[in-house]
Amino acid sequence: MVGLVEETGPGATHTDATAWFNLVMTVLIWGVPGALLARIAVRYRSRVDVSSRWVFLGITGGVAFFLGHGLLIG
Secondary structure, three states, X not given: OOOOOOOOOOOHHHOOHHHHHHHHHHHHHHHHHXXXXXXXXXXXXXXXXXXXXXXXXHHHHHHHHHHHXXXXXX
């Protein structure tokens, strides 16, 4: 509006290195262990007879926990 900062359009092409670093670290810290735990859970379920109800409750509880954690931090 006053010309102090050059306006840029939204998008990944205008993202600085710090934002990319934060994205990569978030994927490494949360995504990789999450994928490994999901793989372990699937393998466990194939070996042990687990009710689908517990699978649903575990997924729902995990998502609720992380959403609540995010709200608490934010």
